[in-house]
Amino acid sequence: MNAHQPNASPDERRTVHVREVGPRDGFQNEPETIATADKIRLINALGRAGFKRIEVASFVRPDVIPQLSDGVEVLTGIDLPDDVARMVLIPNSRGLDNALHHRELYEAATLFVSASQTHNMRNINRSVEETMADVAVMGKRILAEDLTYCAVIATSFGCPFEGEVPMDRVLELAEQFAASGATEIGFGDTTGMCNPAYASRFFAAAIERLPGVEVTAHFHNTRGQGLANAYAALEAGCSSFESSFGELGGCPVPKGSTGNIATEDLVSMFHEMGVETGIDLDAVISAAREAQDVLGRKLTSHSIVAGPVIWHPAI
Numbered sequence: 001m002n003a004h005q006p007n008a009s010p011d012e013r014r015t016v017h018v019r020e021v022g023p024r025d026g027f028q029n030e031p032e033t034i035a036t037a038d039k040i041r042l043i044n045a046l047g048r049a050g051f052k053r054i055e056v057a058s059f060v061r062p063d064v065i066p067q068l069s070d071g072v073e074v075l076t077g078i079d080l081p082d083d084v085a086r087m088v089l090i091p092n093s094r095g096l097d098n099a100l101h102h103r104e105l106y107e108a109a110t111l112f113v114s115a116s117q118t119h120n121m122r123n124i125n126r127s128v129e130e131t132m133a134d135v136a137v138m139g140k141r142i143l144a145e146d147l148t149y150c151a152v153i154a155t156s157f158g159c160p161f162e163g164e165v166p167m168d169r170v171l172e173l174a175e176q177f178a179a180s181g182a183t184e185i186g187f188g189d190t191t192g193m194c195n196p197a198y199a200s201r202f203f204a205a206a207i208e209r210l211p212g213v214e215v216t217a218h219f220h221n222t223r224g225q226g227l228a229n230a231y232a233a234l235e236a237g238c239s240s241f242e243s244s245f246g247e248l249g250g251c252p253v254p255k256g257s258t259g260n261i262a263t264e265d266l267v268s269m270f271h272e273m274g275v276e277t278g279i280d281l282d283a284v285i286s287a288a289r290e291a292q293d294v295l296g297r298k299l300t301s302h303s304i305v306a307g308p309v310i311w312h313p314a315i
């Protein structure tokens, strides 16, 4: 075990948080628009699986992402246990205005930026600097509403347009988020460019530079290294992860590639290693299978195909 984690003892590290992002990151990037009633049913199923935080909606413009235009209906329709925080993604001040009209429907708000200038321009049509200037204002408004303020930095491990993204640049942006009041910061491997050795170095450095912040790993499996990266981050002291049930979604660049790591595969790996998640693996697999029925096609996470491990080796 790496001894780099300053804010958790080795014992505490054996429990990790897994945040489900499928209803936003997943549904957004699937080619089909999923009916509101189906989204509500699937999110309620996830709510029964033991997640403490689920990203359920986004306040992006409906003409930009029509798949998520029913966010308010979804938030109004879902029925989650009281201890499950509902998270929403907010792209800019306008989205925040809209989101705050529905303040009672969620507990956590997530702001985001891409570490790569080109990716940020293509994604939200603004420079990184413009986005971060807006973040400073939005962060205050989020905290004033007594919401949990989260942040995500996309293309933290490489950009499909620019290539390498320096670690220092990513961590400086994270420090800016922390300075504006964010208490949870996720690092997204948007197009699957991370590798386990880099994940190990990166998360050790991130945890050291962001005291008091919940540092979260958001890996994609685009090049088959998602779970290996999650393991490396865990060993470096990271205890918070984001993933998507059914392996839904993820960035559609490069075209046709896999996106998010599957929650059921991540949870299965942790449980087999003796790492607690508080999540009912069977319930996640059954929610993912229900998503297959809704989409009308096979989903290919390992745990959907093979089922959970039955033989438990001595840990």
Ligand code: ZN
Pocket: 025, 188, 218, 219, 220, 250, 251, 259, 260
């Ligand atoms: Zn993702």
